[in-house]
Amino acid sequence: MRIHSIKLTNFRQFNGEQTFNLRSDTLKPVSLIFGANGAGKTTLLNAFTWALYGSMSDDVEEQDRMVTDIVWRSLPTGGSTEVAVELTFDHEGHDYRLLRRAEVRKLSDDQQRPSPEVQLWTTKADGSSETVGAPQERIYSILPRGVSRFFFFNGERIEKLVQKGAYSEVQKDIKVLLDLEQVERAIDHLPKVDRRLTADLKKHGGEKASEIQTAIDDLRERETASRDELKVLEGDLATLNEERESVTELLRQHASAAPIQKQRDAVVKQLDEARTGKSAAILERASLIASRGFLAFTDDLAKKTTDMATALYQKGALPAPLKREFVDQLLDDGRCICGTPLAEHTEPWEKVKDWRQRAGLQAVETAWQQLSGQIAPLSGARLELHESLQAIVKRISLEGDRVSRLEETKSELDGQLMDSRLEDVQQLESKRIDLDSRISVKLQRTGSVKASFEQIKKEIVQKTVERSNAEVTDELAAKARARSDLVQSVRRALEEILAIRSEDMRSRLDAELKDVFGKITIKPYIPRLSESFGLALYQNVNGVELAVPKSTGENQILSLSFVAAVSKLAREIRKERRAEGELPSDAGTYPIVMDAAFGSLDHKYQQEVSRALAQMAPQLVVLVSKSQGLGQVIGELMPYVSHLGVIVTHTTAEGDVSDDIELEGIAHPYVRSSADSDHAELTVIK
Amino acid sequence: MTTANRTEQDVLQALTDEERRLLKRVLEIERAKLHISAYEATDDLLGAVKEILP
Numbered sequence: 001m002r003i004h005s006i007k008l009t010n011f012r013q014f015n016g017e018q019t020f021n022l023r024s025d026t027l028k029p030v031s032l033i034f035g036a037n038g039a040g041k042t043t044l045l046n047a048f049t050w051a052l053y054g055s056m057s058d059d060v061e062e063q064d065r066m067v068t069d070i071v072w073r074s075l076p077t078g079g080s081t082e083v084a085v086e087l088t089f090d091h092e093g094h095d096y097r098l099l100r101r102a103e104v105r106k107l108s109d110d111q112q113r114p115s116p117e118v119q120l121w122t123t124k125a126d127g128s129s130e131t132v133g134a135p136q137e138r139i140y141s142i143l144p145r146g147v148s149r150f151f152f153f154n155g156e157r158i159e160k161l162v163q164k165g166a167y168s169e170v171q172k173d174i175k176v177l178l179d180l181e182q183v184e185r186a187i188d189h190l191p192k193v194d195r196r197l198t199a200d201l202k203k204h205g206g207e208k209a210s211e212i213q214t215a216i217d218d219l220r221e222r223e224t225a226s227r228d229e230l231k232v233l234e235g236d237l238a239t240l241n242e243e244r245e246s247v248t249e250l251l252r253q254h255a256s257a258a259p260i261q262k263q264r265d266a267v268v269k270q271l272d273e274a275r276t277g278k279s280a281a282i283l284e285r286a287s288l289i290a291s292r293g294f295l296a297f298t299d300d301l302a303k304k305t306t307d308m309a310t311a312l313y314q315k316g317a318l319p320a321p322l323k324r325e326f327v328d329q330l331l332d333d334g335r336c337i338c339g340t341p342l343a344e345h346t347e348p349w350e351k352v353k354d355w356r357q358r359a360g361l362q363a364v365e366t367a368w369q370q371l372s373g374q375i376a377p378l379s380g381a382r383l384e385l386h387e388s389l390q391a392i393v394k395r396i397s398l399e400g401d402r403v404s405r406l407e408e409t410k411s412e413l414d415g416q417l418m419d420s421r422l423e424d425v426q427q428l429e430s431k432r433i434d435l436d437s438r439i440s441v442k443l444q445r446t447g448s449v450k451a452s453f454e455q456i457k458k459e460i461v462q463k464t465v466e467r468s469n470a471e472v473t474d475e476l477a478a479k480a481r482a483r484s485d486l487v488q489s490v491r492r493a494l495e496e497i498l499a500i501r502s503e504d505m506r507s508r509l510d511a512e513l514k515d516v517f518g519k520i521t522i523k524p525y526i527p528r529l530s531e532s533f534g535l536a537l538y539q540n541v542n543g544v545e546l547a548v549p550k551s552t553g554e555n556q557i558l559s560l561s562f563v564a565a566v567s568k569l570a571r572e573i574r575k576e577r578r579a580e581g582e583l584p585s586d587a588g589t590y591p592i593v594m595d596a597a598f599g600s601l602d603h604k605y606q607q608e609v610s611r612a613l614a615q616m617a618p619q620l621v622v623l624v625s626k627s628q629g630l631g632q633v634i635g636e637l638m639p640y641v642s643h644l645g646v647i648v649t650h651t652t653a654e655g656d657v658s659d660d661i662e663l664e665g666i667a668h669p670y671v672r673s674s675a676d677s678d679h680a681e682l683t684v685i686k
Numbered sequence: 687m688t689t690a691n692r693t694e695q696d697v698l699q700a701l702t703d704e705e706r707r708l709l710k711r712v713l714e715i716e717r718a719k720l721h722i723s724a725y726e727a728t729d730d731l732l733g734a735v736k737e738i739l740p
Contacts, residue, residue, distance in 0.1 A: 140721030182716040189727040190712070196732055483739050489701065490709045496697050579698055580713050 001091040001142055001590050002619050006051075009084040009101070012043045013680040015068035020645055020682050022591075024619055028642035031621045033682075034629055034661055035647035036671050040680035041623040042154065044647065045595040049152050051085040051100045053145050054116055054136075059157065064113040067104055070677035072111060080105040083114060091142050092584040095123040096132075098139065143590060146173040150563050151617075155596040158559040171533045177570045177588075178505045179580070183498045190491040191220055197484045201467075205477035209470040216463045219456050226453040233446045238534070240442065244435040245547065250428055252546070257417060257425045264413040265546060271406040278399035285392045288385070295382045302378045309372065327356040464488060497579055505569065506531060512565035520557050520608045527558055535562060553601050560609060564616040567592065571618070591619035598628045610636040626661050626670060634663075644686035650675035708738050 003022045008014040022031050035041040046056040056063055065072075066083045075081055084101030102114035120135035132138050143151070150173070175181040195217065202213045251261040330352055334342050342349045417429040468485065472478045510529040517527045525537045525548050537548040537558060548554075567590065574588035597613065598606045610633045613620060624633070646661060649671045661670040663685055698706060711734040719725040 137721070141718055144721045176720055179717075181720055182713050185716045185720070185725075185727070186712045186731075189716070189731055192728045193731045193735060196728060197735070479739070483735050486704060486708055486739060487735060489705050490712060493697050493701055493705065493709055494712075496692070497694050500692065500694050500697065578694060579709055580717070581710050 001089055002586070003048075003591050003593075003621070004088040004090065004095075005086075006044075006047060007084075007086040008044075008047055008682070009082055009086075010068045010071045011047055011050075011083055011085055012066065013040045013068060013678065014043070014047075014682060015071055015677070015679045018682040020684065021643060022619070022621060024642040026618060028640050029617065029619050030614060030637055030640045031619075031643040031645070032629065032634070032637060032641050033621065033623050033645040033647060034626060034663075034670070035623065035680075036649045036659070037625060039625075039647040039649040039671075040682075041595050041625070041647060043680070044623060044682075045152060045154065045593055047085045048087065048593050049148060050116075051087045051098055052139055052143065052148065054100060054118065057154065057157075059154065065111050066102070066114050067111060068679060070679060072106065075106045077106050077108070083116075090586075092587055096142075097121045097123070097129070098135070144173070144176050147177050149173065150177065150566050150592075151590045152593045153563070153595070155556060155560075155594050155598060158556055158563070158594075174505075174509075174533055174566060177566060178501075178509075178573060179578070180498065180501055180505065183494055183501065187491060187494050187498065190487055190494070191224065194484050194487045194491075195220070197480050197487065200480035201472070201477045201484065203477070204474040205472045205481065206470075206474070209467060209472050209477065209481070212463055212467045212470055216460060216467065219460045219463065223453065223456045223460065226449050226456060229449050230446065230453065233442055233449065237439065237442050237446065240435055240439045242534075244432060244439065247428055247432045247435065249547065251417065251425070251432070254422075254425060254428070256422055257420065257428070260413055260416050262541075262546075264410060264417075267406055267410045267413060269545075271403065271410060274399055274402040274406055278396060278403055281392055281395040281399055285389070285396065288388055288392065292381070292385050295378070295385045298378055298382055302375045305371075305375055309368075324356060327352060331356070505573070506533065508569055508572075509533075509565050512568055513561050516564045516612060517558060517561040520561065520605065520612050521554070522604060522608075523554075525554070527561065553605060556601060557605065557609065560612070560616075563592065564612065567617045589618050591621060592617040593621040593623075595623045596628070597622050597624055598633070603632065607632040607636060613637065614640040626659075630661075638664075641686070643684070646670060646683050646685060648672060648681040648683055650677070650679050650681060652676070652678050704738050708734060711738070 002024075005019060005021050005023070007017060007019040009017050020031075020033070024031060033041070033044070035044075042057075042060065046060055050056055067075075067081060071081055080103050082101055083104055084099060086100075087096075087098045089096050089098070098118070098120050100116045100118045102116035104111070104114045118135045118139075120132040120138055121129040122132060123129055149170075172181065175184065198213050198217065202210045202217075205213065248261065248265075251257045252265075254261075330336055331342060331349070336342055336348060336352055340348045342352055414429070414433070417425060418433075420426055420429070464485070467481065472481060506529055510527075513527050513529060513535075517525075523539075525539050526545075527535065527537050529535055535558065537554065538545045539548045540546075570588040570590070572588075574583045575585075598609060601609060606628065613622065614637060622629075622637070644663060646663075646668050648669045651657060651671065651673055652675055653673050655673060657671055657673040658669075659671040660667040662668075668683070668685055698709075701709065712731060715727065715730050715734060719727065
């Protein structure tokens with residue numbers, strides 16, 4: 001989606017018709033619009049979302065007053081006027097004109113909230129227009145409403161994107177934008193399709209197939225219940241973890257608890273490492289015993305086997321090292337290797353024939369050779385196993401000691417916090433302990449549900465194989481079975497694609513986020529995106545990674561970095577070859593329209609952010625005040641600016657409040673006093 | 687089934703033509719209705735299955 005223009009008609013303080021061209025290219029993607037406080041920057045931002053979705057953000061006051069005050073006042077009672085926003089844009093190869101307008105009738109001095117209608121047209125290749133039948137639906141499919149939070153936002157409020165508790169909502173929108181949501185939904189919906197298909201199989205498929213299908217249906221129900229429970233558990237765990245983290249954070253910040261908490265953070269990290277080390281050693285021991293453990297029972301096996309073989313040779317019970325095939329050849333040729341003729345039933349013939357019985361077959365000989373070859377290294381291998389086992393047992397014991405020691409230290413630190421004379425520290429610690437135990441219960445339940453979920457999945461696969469092999473004579477039932485098999489294969493593939501995409505998206509977003517954030521921030525903080533797409537900021541303190549209590553400014557920078565990363569990834573992924581097939585070259589491209597881009601950042605950060613802005617999206621509309629946007633900011637952005645504008649404030653205030661703004665060496669009106677009415681004028685500078 | 691190094695392309699290549707067609711169609715249908723949280727997809731998806739295996 002690339003916006004070409006916006007036209008406002010009597011929209012809030014923008015009276016009459018006012019148009020601004022926003023068409024830009026990749027070299028100069030920025031449109032920079034200045035406006036004083038209250039000039040209408042937030043209104044202009046909201047004009048975009050009102051046109052698209054018919055709503056404005058919560059921070060817009062007096063939302064019923066949609067028509068410009070002066071227009072409303074001059075309208076006679078009973079008369080009507082128009083309020084509208086028109087957007088032109090292109091998206092995935094189509095040009096669109098979107099018009100949301102309302103005819104507002106004046107019944108009293110107070111405005112009633114209008115009920116706007118939306119219309120959408122596409123422009124065809126021959127230049128003619130075609131009305132889109134379900135305009136709102138098309139808009140939602142172009143840019144889903146939730147996703148628009150990443151592209152139309154107020155810089156001062158953007159930190160909400162990364163605040164604790166926000167990510168479960170944000171996570172869903174990220175999934176939409178990064179093509180995960182449709183895969184998840186398909187995985188949820190396909191079992192219902194399968195259920196409908198297999199109803200025929202149950203009805204007409206014969207006793208055996210019907211019985212198997214009933215079992216599959218039952219398993220599917222259990223699978224759905226387990227999946228739902230897992231989702232609830234994951235949500236609960238995320239909330240509890242957040243709560244625990246915020247309690248721990250309070251302990252970190254508490255003057256008297258902070259040193260103990262810091263020590264405990266370090267101990268917890270070491271404890272995790274020690275427990276992981278111990279588990280790894282135990283696993284290694286199990287694997288060693290599973291693969292080579294039998295050697296322990298081969299104490300005198302080698303000697304016994306050699307002795308037995310020798311005795312058998314001596315008794316003639318073991319085949320002589322002479323091949324039966326060789327004796328057969330001599331008998332066939334009728335001559336011994338010593339030259340004696342071997343005529344049938346003569347004495348030499350009988351003697352050689354006698355050897356035939358004692359000679360071994362090639363296969364027996366080879367087997368014996370192999371076995372005897374393995375006897376010798378057997379005792380060496382046994383010794384080696386003994387040494388390896390000793391080393392692992394020692395490691396397990398050392399890691400075990402380390403775990404016990406750290407557990408003791410942690411208990412002591414826990415105790416210190418619990419025994420604190422300060423009541424609030426005690427309360428925080430009690431709360432943390434309570435959260436710990438609740439998390440532990442949830443984790444256990446999660447583990448058990450996951451295990452049963454995996455088992456059910458295996459059983460379904462097994463039953464499906466049984467179903468494929470069951471005899472089905474009815475044509476309708478056979479068709480239903482083939483369709484169900486198809487649906488199940490696709491569902492399995494989608495599950496795999498979801499797992500691959502989720503991890504790919506998370507790691508790429510994480511890397512991109514680190515990159516963008518690293519370029520802007522001046523502090524040694526590292527952002528990290530967790531597996532559940534939760535966003536946090538860390539700092540390395542003496543080898544321990546600690547969560548950083550973020551300031552509003554840091555949250556704003558983190559959010560901007562996040563938006564930049566999401567925007568970039570949304571474009572990138574759609575250029576890759578994926579299950580959805582080929583997509584238009586501009587798929588995943590969206591503009592970013594930001595009000596108060598620099599929020600409450602200081603000058604140093606403003607400069608760094610403006611440097612990063614130009615690379616954030618293929619099209620950027622930046623709304624700033626003079627105090628935020630001049631100086632270094634405009635210096636950084638100007639090479640990328642294709643359109644420059646000012647929202648001139650016309651005020652009825654008397655006195656010397658008029659002000660100008662100097663852009664590219666020329667002064668332009670910024671605030672004009674003693675006007676007939678309070679309104680905004682969108683002027684084009686460039 | 688899932689291995690650490692398998693890519694989306696690997697998964698797609700392991701499917702039959704019919705499976706690939708259905709997978710693509712299912713994603714198209716779901717993508718078009720992402721904004722409707724209460725979307726009941728069963729009929730549309732069933733239609734897609736029957737188109738591929740008439």
